[in-house]
Amino acid sequence: MEIFWFIPTNGDFRQLNNNEGSRPATFNYCKQIAQAVDDLGYTGVLIPTGKTCEEGFIVASTLVPLTKNLKYLVAVRPGLMSPSFAARMSATLDRFSDGRLLINVVAGGDPVELAGEGVFLGHDDRYELTDEFLTIWRQLFTEEEVDVNGEYLRIEGGQLPYSTVQKPYPPLYFGGSSPAAMNVAADHIDVYLTWGEPPAQVEKKIKKMRELAAAQGRTLKFGIRLHVIVRPTEEEAWEDANKLIEYVDDETIAQAQKVFKRMDSEGQRLMTRLHEGDRARLEVSPNLWAGVGLVRTGAGTALVGDPDTVAARIKEYADLGIETFILSGYPHLEEAFTTAELLFPKLPIKRKEISNHRTFLSPFGGDIKPVVTK
Secondary structure (H helix, E strand, O other), X not given: OEEEEEOOOOOEOOOXXXXXXXXXXXXXXXXXXXXXXXXXXXXXXXXOOOOOOOOHHHHHHHXXXXXXXXXXXXXXXXXXXXXXXXXXXXXXXXXXOOOXXXXXXXXXXXXXXXXXXXXXXOHHHHHHHHHHHHHXXXXXXXXXXXXXXXXXXXXXXXXXXXXXXOXXXXXXXXXXXXXHHHHHHHHHOOEEEEEOOOHHHHHHHHHHHHHXXXXXXXXXXXXXXXXXXXXXXXXXXXXXXXXXXXXXXXXXXXXXXXXXXXXXXXXXXHHHHOOOOOHHHOEEEOOEEOOHHHOOOOOOOEEEEOHHHHHHHHHHHHHHOEEEEEEEOOOHHHHHHHHHHHHHHHOOOOOOOOOOOOEEEOOOOOEEEEOOXX
16 A cells, blocks of 8 residues: 655644644745655655645645655646646656656535636536546647547647656546546546545445446546544544544534535535534544544544554555555644554555665664664
8 A cells, every 4th residue: 555645735733723833834844744754655745725725736846856755646627727738737747756746636626716716617517627628638648639629628739748757647646426526537537536434435436436437448546535643542542633623613613514515525525424513423433533524624534543443444445445545634744753653564555665774772872673664
């Protein structure tokens, strides 16, 4: 399996709904997280997208030269950018990063935010646009000249003169739970992503996606987006989970639920349905906790427990076919270390060999433990 982390480009904090101790998403802070994650052996990082986030391609381009092995999962936005412009940006960053770019295709799920970006399409229309966008985007990497006259997009004599390191193009990642989204994924996507739903729901989704992809003569890989709260003991983990939402009051939950209901994202609906804003329903599956989703859009669940328990839950998802785990925790710098130190030794992680192994020495001069990275 591959473990990714998260760069919080809209800021970081220790507790939800509490600004004390919060951190702005400065370049130096994002750099600290990226370099730490690179050294710790994570495969890559997800850079989020949206009006409250710093722009992903620019963030990635500033961090690439400061890291050695880390891959960057960066969003392209059908409807916000043309497919030819997105292809040029993708090709450039893939070359300049020596093949460390991954593409996250995001159609959007909040009509209010999309209107602020100048996009006024309904849910299914956005995915029809995404289908045309990806058709053009992929052809630009594989054909000498592209001509497409679609319902939403048109291109004549489109060309991409510079090739990429990754062939035929940087891998495409995508998350969407509606029938319209799933059909787009089956036609175009390399890695299908799901939110952290209970294993039984994830199993059904994987089965459905495999069937849709097979009907197109294609196969998919699968990933999942989760928070994680892993501590030396189960008691400590649940204590910290509850502390994370200590300042989340009923009024804040009600306001958040109002925002969630205006969205037309099926994935967000599924996340909200896990708890419906009810604090008494937060453990939605053994060790799968929906506290984050009370007030945060997107990834709303966390795996909570001691290292053996969390590793066992991750392996349950892996047995269903999940290969990529995109994890995060608050605050992201410290939790990147905690997760790697406690969880990585318990998992069969695909990691790049690091040549500068060393042995820690105690203050008294004796060897403590050799550090081995696999």
